[in-house]
Amino acid sequence: MRKTTCSKCGGPMEESRVGKYGYCKKCHAKNMRDNRPKWTPVYFEEKQKMRARSRSRDYVNKGYIVKERCVLCGKKDTEVHHRDYADPLNVLWVCKDCHAAIHKAHELIKIVNSKPAAPIIKGIKRRKRKSDGMPSDIQR
Ligand SMILES: [Zn+2]
Numbered sequence: 642m643r644k645t646t647c648s649k650c651g652g653p654m655e656e657s658r659v660g661k662y663g664y665c666k667k668c669h670a671k672n673m674r675d676n677r678p679k680w681t682p683v684y685f686e687e688k689q690k691m692r693a694r695s696r697s698r699d700y701v702n703k704g705y706i707v708k709e710r711c712v713l714c715g716k717k718d719t720e721v722h723h724r725d726y727a728d729p730l731n732v733l734w735v736c737k738d739c740h741a742a743i744h745k746a747h748e749l750i751k752i753v754n755s756k757p758a759a760p761i762i763k764g765i766k767r768r769k770r771k772s773d774g775m776p777s778d779i780q781r
C-alpha cells in the first residue's frame with residue numbers, strides 16, 4: 642500500500658509526492674530552512690577570513706604594513722592577527738606562540754584587541770598627497 646501520510650508531521654501528503662518522498666511539502670521546506678543556516682554563516686566566515694588574509698598579506702608584501710614586534714611579548718618573528726575579519730587591514734603583529742595562545746584565551750584576545758592596530762603607510766601617504774598635491778606616482 643502506498644504511503645499517503647507525511648512521516649514527519651503525520652499530515653496528508655500531496656498527491657505529487659506520494660511514492661516519491663517520505664514527507665510533505667511543508668516539512669520539506671522546513672527541513673531546507675533548518676539546514677541552510679547551519680552552513681551559510683560558516684561558509685561566509687571562511688570566505689571573509691580568506692579574503693582578509695590575502696588582503697593584509699598583499700599590504701605587507703607591498704610594504705604598506707610594516708612588520709613589528711609581537712605586541713604581547715616583543716618577539717621579533719611575528720605574523721598578522723586580524724582583530725576583525727570584516728576590516729582586513731585592522732591588524733596586529735603577534736608571534737606564533739602568542740597568536741596560538743590568544744585564540745584560545747578570551748582574556749588574552751581582549752588585551753590584544755585593545756592595543757593600537759598596525760599603522761598603514763599607504764593611508765598616510767594618500768592623505769598627504771591630497772593636502773599638498775604631491776605627484777601621483779606614490780600611489781598605485
Ligand atoms: Zn509533513
Ligand SMILES: [Zn+2]
Nearest residue numbers: 711714736739
Ligand atoms: Zn609573542
Ligand SMILES: [Zn+2]
Nearest residue numbers: 721722723740
Ligand atoms: Zn589571530
